[in-house]
Amino acid sequence: MLVISIKYLKERVFKTIDEISEEIMKIGEEIRRTPELGFKELRTSSIVKRELEKLGLYYENGLALTGVKARLKETSEKPVVAVLGELDAVPCTEHPLADRKTGAAHACGHNVQVAIMLAVGKSLLESGVINELSGNVVLMAVPAEEYVEIEYRLKLREEGKIEFLGGKQELIRLGAFDDIDLAMMVHAWPRMPERKVWINCTSNGFISKYARFIGKAAHAAAAPHEGVNALNAAALAILAIHAQRETFRDEDYVRVHGIITKGGDAVNVVPSDVRMEMYVRGKTYESIEDASSKVDRALKSGALAVGGSVEIRNIPGYLPLIQDENLSAVFKNNAIRFLGKEGIVEGGHQAWSTDMGDVSHIIPSIHPLIGGFDGDAHAKNFDIKDPEMAYIISAKIVAATIIDLLANNANTARQIIATFKPKMTKEKYLKYLRKMFK
Ligand SMILES: [Zn+2]
Ligand SMILES: [Zn+2]
Structure with missing residues (x-):
């Protein structure tokens, strides 16, 4: 009985995502052509605000200078699942879509993340499924994942505009994650045009x-x-x-x-x-x-x-990424529906870093890597090869994961939260970072 109803909720959301698929890819392309470096993503966050306004959502903005946060329901119900989308581009002057003045380009695929975040919000709202879920869903557009322009950011720090140089680090400090119980985002996986996802890896x-x-x-x-x-x-x-x-x-x-x-x-x-x-x-x-x-x-x-x-x-800098295994398992089951077991890569360690690592020390988090992209990350040949995989299938997997978490009185989410052992409290985390500044 319960299984059937969850299946039905998912089908409704998938149908809505199919209906808005053109619109979602259009937003992703618009952001791809508006590349901005971290803590300067003003035009990109305006696109996010415009889309949230269309949905009639109240939002907080200017978080860590350019971040935007919106709750899908106007309640303080728990648990709260956040879907993150990174706003920033990376310096890559040789990229064909690089901004001529700043050299910024979306050569790390963050534009796709923001479009997925909006697709998840839109589909849960427009299908009405959000009202049948417990807890709440937060959309969070986050600045400055790429850790670049260190001298510029140190100047922002001296001016008192930021304390830490990464966007999510700042958001943790400012309390933007205080009401979040679970955090998830997906990230482009370069040189992987196939329909695959890579879950549960760790990173440097x-x-x-x-x-x-x-x-x-x-x-x-x-x-x-x-x-x-x-x-x-x-x-x-x-x-x-x-x-x-x-x-x-x-x-x-x-x-x-x-x-x-x-x-x-x-x-x-x-x-x-x-x-x-x-x-x-x-x-x-x-x-x-x-x-x-x-x-x-x-x-x-x-x-x-x-x-x-x-x-x-x-x-x-950033802390190593530790993805929550139980949350990864929920994501995996939903990914299998679209990609089959052969579409799942699991575990391993990666030498790159992300400020999602910092978040993952405090609350249960996942950062699966998604296929559909070709070329090398941060390089001129980075491109979206399979837009349906990158935008649409990924958005469906994320939305379905949220339904599993929050349906049936949010039992799955509550279990994950109860099992999670944080590596650090927020207070200990901030102390650790401040000690490193020397
Ligand atoms: Zn990157
Ligand atoms: Zn990236």
């Missing part, structure tokens, strides 16, 4: 670094002996970092990578101010801290060699 966490090498300017030809070359210090530091790599263990998945954001002021002046932005990633907190201290040592060695100095700022 990281610490970020901003390093400034300070030398002494002098005429580069007439008097280089009067100068101290900060670019040479950075070059030596990079080599010293490479010399650490043999000490990183395979099982820790350590990744150290950086860019020089300022290499000097003029060719005929000995560089006196050279700046780097870096990530140090790893599977565990210990491996990240170990690699981080080695990188600090390497940075100092470059400065020491040329007689200059270096200022290192360690900035909290």
